[in-house]
Amino acid sequence: MKEKALALFFLAILLFLLPLDLLFRQTEGPWGLPPLYLYLYGAWGFVVLLAYRFFRKP
Numbered sequence: 001m002k003e004k005a006l007a008l009f010f011l012a013i014l015l016f017l018l019p020l021d022l023l024f025r026q027t028e029g030p031w032g033l034p035p036l037y038l039y040l041y042g043a044w045g046f047v048v049l050l051a052y053r054f055f056r057k058p
Helices: 002-024 035-055
Strands: none
Touching: 002 035
């Protein structure tokens, strides 16, 4: 269980440190939203989904 938690932690760190190049883009993504917002909410949802799948009780 500790290995899964540590792997999820490092994955989340990797996902949230990568979008630094998205800070300086001025283009609009789908629905007129900035790509940074879409990436952050998508990464956050992915980490929450993985945490649920890893740590739920059967």
